[in-house]
Amino acid sequence: MREQLESNLLTKYAAGLMTSEELRNLEDWLRKNPQYRMTLAVIKQRVDAMVGNLAQNRW
Numbered sequence: 001m002r003e004q005l006e007s008n009l010l011t012k013y014a015a016g017l018m019t020s021e022e023l024r025n026l027e028d029w030l031r032k033n034p035q036y037r038m039t040l041a042v043i044k045q046r047v048d049a050m051v052g053n054l055a056q057n058r059w
Contacts, residue, residue, distance in 0.1 A: 014043050
């Protein structure tokens with residue numbers, strides 16, 4: 001699963017898997033493209049839900 005999340009920078013961010021340099025680059029990009037903040041928030045919400053579902057199904 002981790003490999004799948006790491007394959008996309010936005011989902012990598014949402015999963016908390018970005019390096020500090022990648023995070024700085026994303027923040028710079030978002031400052032230049034604020035219209036994508038909502039998209040990133042939706043992706044984070046979906047990744048959080050997916051991870052939560054996996055945790056619940058694990059037990």
